[in-house]
Amino acid sequence: MQKTLRFIVKSSMAFIILSVFWVLIYKWINVPATPLMVIRKWQSDNEYVIKHQWVQLSKISTHLQLAVICSEDQRFVEHNGFDKKAIEKAMAEHKSGKRLRGASTISQQTAKNVFLWPHRSWVRKGFETYFTFLIETFWSKERILEVYLNSIEMGNGIYGAQAASQFWFNTSAIALNRDQATAIAAILPNPIKFLANPASGYIQKRKRWITIQMRNYGTLVLKDE
DSSP states (O other): OHHHHHHHHHHHHHHHHHHHHHHHHHHHSOOOOOHHHHHHHHHSOTTOOOEEOOOOGGGSOHHHHHHHHHHHOTTTTTSSSOOHHHHHHHHHHHHTTOOOOOOOOHHHHHHHHHHSOSSOOHHHHHHHHHHHHHHHHHSOHHHHHHHHHHHSEEETTEESHHHHHHHHHSSOGGGOOHHHHHHHHHTTTOTTTOOSSSOOHHHHHHHHHHHHHHHHHOSOOOOOO
16 A cells, blocks of 8 residues: 555656646747647548648737637636636536537647647546646746647648648738638637638638627737746
8 A cells, every 4th residue: 555655656746747847848949749730640641741830929910819819718818727707607508508618718728739638538627727737837828829829720730820821821820911810710619620711601700700809809918927
C-alpha cells in the first residue's frame, strides 16, 4: 500500500513538473503541431496535407481577432479561463429541455487543442481544466489568443489564421477584411463540414450575427501580462 501511494505521489509530482515546463516552453516557443493534426494525419490517407504557418498576433487581422472573440468567447479578456455565466446559462437551458451546448472559453479550447486529444470524456475535461489554469497563470491573454489563432482547425487540413486566409481567400492573415474574417469565424464550430468561401445560407446568417456582435463589442483591448 505504501509503495503504491509513493508511486502515485511521485508520478503526480513528475506530471506537474513536466506539464508546467511544457506550458512555459510554449510561452515563448511557437507550437509546431497539435495532437489533432497528428490524429487527422494518422486517420487519413497519405494524400492528407497539413497546411500550417505560424504568424505573430500582430500579423493577424484585428478583424479576425475580434470576430473570433465575438463568436466564441465574448468575455475572453475578463475571465480567468472559465466563463461562469456561460456555464450557468448552458446548464439552465439544459434543465429547461434544450440540448446541452458547449460553454468552452478560448482559453479552454487552446488548452484542449495544444495539449490534449479531441475526443470528449470526463478525464480529458479534467486535464483541460488543469491546463487552462496553467496557461491563464503563465501566459498573457495576447499569447493565449496568438496560440489559439495559430493552432485551431479552420478547414480540412487547414490550421491557423495564415493557412486559412490563404486557402479560403488567397490572402494573408493580416490582410483579411471584416467580411472575410467573419466568414472564417463562422465556420469554427465545425470547420470540416462548413465552408468559409463560398458561404452557405447558414454561414451567411452566422456572419451577420457575428458582425452585429463585433459592432456592439467595440474596440478589442487585451490585458497586459
